[in-house]
Amino acid sequence: MPSSDSFDYDLFVIGGGSGGVRAARFAATRGARVALAENDLMGGTCVNVGCIPKKMYSYAAGYAEGFADSRGYGWQLPGTPTLDWDLLKVRRAEAIRYLNDVYERLMVGAQVRRLQGTARFLDAHTVEVRAGSGAPLTFRARHVLVATGGKPWIPEFPGSELAVTSDDMFDLPVFPRRLVVVGGGYIGCEMASIFHGLGAEVTLLYRGEQILRHFDDEVRDFVAEEMRKAGVAIRTNTDVARIEAVAGARRVHLKAGGTLDADVVLYATGRHVHTQGLGLERVGVALAKTGAVQVDRHLTTNVPHIHAIGDVVGRKELTPVALAEGMALVDHLFGPAAGQAKRVMDYDNIPTAVFTHPPIGTVGLTESEARARYGAIQVFRSDFRPLQHALSGRSERTLVKLVVDAASDRVVGLHMVGADAGEIVQGFAVAIKSGATKAQFDQTLPIHPTSAEEFVTLRQMTRT
Ligand code: NDP
Numbered sequence: 171m172p173s174s175d176s177f178d179y180d181l182f183v184i185g186g187g188s189g190g191v192r193a194a195r196f197a198a199t200r201g202a203r204v205a206l207a208e209n210d211l212m213g214g215t216c217v218n219v220g221c222i223p224k225k226m227y228s229y230a231a232g233y234a235e236g237f238a239d240s241r242g243y244g245w246q247l248p249g250t251p252t253l254d255w256d257l258l259k260v261r262r263a264e265a266i267r268y269l270n271d272v273y274e275r276l277m278v279g280a281q282v283r284r285l286q287g288t289a290r291f292l293d294a295h296t297v298e299v300r301a302g303s304g305a306p307l308t309f310r311a312r313h314v315l316v317a318t319g320g321k322p323w324i325p326e327f328p329g330s331e332l333a334v335t336s337d338d339m340f341d342l343p344v345f346p347r348r349l350v351v352v353g354g355g356y357i358g359c360e361m362a363s364i365f366h367g368l369g370a371e372v373t374l375l376y377r378g379e380q381i382l383r384h385f386d387d388e389v390r391d392f393v394a395e396e397m398r399k400a401g402v403a404i405r406t407n408t409d410v411a412r413i414e415a416v417a418g419a420r421r422v423h424l425k426a427g428g429t430l431d432a433d434v435v436l437y438a439t440g441r442h443v444h445t446q447g448l449g450l451e452r453v454g455v456a457l458a459k460t461g462a463v464q465v466d467r468h469l470t471t472n473v474p475h476i477h478a479i480g481d482v483v484g485r486k487e488l489t490p491v492a493l494a495e496g497m498a499l500v501d502h503l504f505g506p507a508a509g510q511a512k513r514v515m516d517y518d519n520i521p522t523a524v525f526t527h528p529p530i531g532t533v534g535l536t537e538s539e540a541r542a543r544y545g546a547i548q549v550f551r552s553d554f555r556p557l558q559h560a561l562s563g564r565s566e567r568t569l570v571k572l573v574v575d576a577a578s579d580r581v582v583g584l585h586m587v588g589a590d591a592g593e594i595v596q597g598f599a600v601a602i603k604s605g606a607t608k609a610q611f612d613q614t615l616p617i618h619p620t621s622a623e624e625f626v627t628l629r630q631m632t633r634t
Pocket residue numbers: 325352353354355356357358360376377378382383438439440441486487488522523524525
């Protein structure tokens with residue numbers, strides 16, 4: 171454990187999001203002297219304008235399906251349930267404020283010095299923190315961790331300033347009756363499903379052939395079909411030329427001709443790293459063309475005591491990845507926790523979910539990735555109407571799919587579209603990470619009746 175004397179801190183963390191907080195806390199538990207600067211609310215994107223409020227609104231949207239489904243189960247609802255958007259916003263804000271406080275308390279509990287303000291490098295070991303009009307504070311740090319995350323990005327085009335980003339969606343002053351979403355990635359698809367569920371008329375515009383590039387092709391087709399059935403209008407091969415303000419609304423002009431009117435236009439066209447004003451150039455930290463901070467396998471930049479984790483590194487923009495990177499970095503810098511092995515970041519088989527309605531859960535390779543890597547593969551898949559909808563009357567179907575390396579019999583890809591896909595795939599991710607074979611899936615008894623049991627009862631190969 172370092173104990174140094176010309177430094178105020180062993181680790182100075184810039185950014186109080188998931189990754190920064192985790193690294194600060196774990197470093198402090200190893201006895202390091204740690205400070206963390208954040209200029210906004212603690213918790214970063216995930217807690218404030220990402221995963222957490224998104225999932226809350228996804229639950230809110232799910233009630234609409236529940237109300238509709240319940241009739242098939244004999245429930246008589248007194249009238250048509252309506253959403254109190256303002257109340258939902260208040261309830262969400264309260265829950266998020268609670269989490270902000272939890273994060274603050276975690277810092278206090280771990281004896282991390284929490285600095286409220288904007289940090290920048292003065293030199294490679296010196297960080298300045300400015301808050302409001304007060305005099306800036308400067309600190310000398312043995313190691314500095316850049317964990318400043320990213321922010322939504324909107325391309326520039328006529329009227330682009332009339333579009334909003336996912337940051338704005340949680341607190342829209344008025345619930346949008348008509349919503350146009352541009353972008354077919356995680357955020358675009360999730361927001362389209364969520365706001366459709368909450369009661370908006372939603373059109374999702376995607377520039378390519380099919381939404382959710384990088385996901386398994388069959389999954390993409392399946393979820394697009396289910397979202398369409400649910401009522402989201404998905405228009406592929408569609409580009410926006412400009413947006414115009416018209417009498418309290420937005421008119422979206424399409425490149426191929428035609429217009430769409432909406433109350434809100436959401437651009438979910440990706441996120442850019444947040445490094446402006448940090449002074450990284452001044453201290454010679456190498457950046458990739460995208461602006462992402464370049465790091466080696468230990469999350470260290472070309473400046474040996476400056477490190478970076480999470481979205482600012484841009485390897486995988488997922489909260490659990492930022493957390494894992496933070497823990498691997500702490501082990502690398504300060505040693506592992508007593509009695510534990512040193513963690514090294516492993517980017518293979520990262521499970522992920524997209525909280526569309528129905529949601530996607532996935533771990534491992536897509537069919538085409540597996541084909542490219544292994545050559546001979548076996549695909550097992552099934553789609554079915556889940557038992558719940560026998561009575562609800564909903565036509566939603568569920569897809570389960572296994573991709574198997576024929577030579578080793580290992581399941582190298584597992585994909586699901588259907589209720590609770592994220593919950594289900596999390597469990598199977600352990601099996602995939604452990605190298606489970608198709609034979610071991612087959613030996614596993616199902617839990618009946620569930621949708622998840624389909625993964626262990628897939629006997630008929632679909633294709634090779
Ligand atoms: P993504 O990169 O996932 O998707 C961006 C979308 O915008 C793509 O469909 C892309 O098209 C399209 N696009 C990009 N540039 C343009 C342009 N100039 N004009 C029109 N369309 C464009 O970004 P998101 O913003 O959706 O999400 C960012 C990241 O956050 C995700 O990659 C994910 O890692 C993370 N995230 C994770 C979630 C989860 O775990 N559930 C939830 C939300 C976000 P194309 O495919 O053609 O490039």
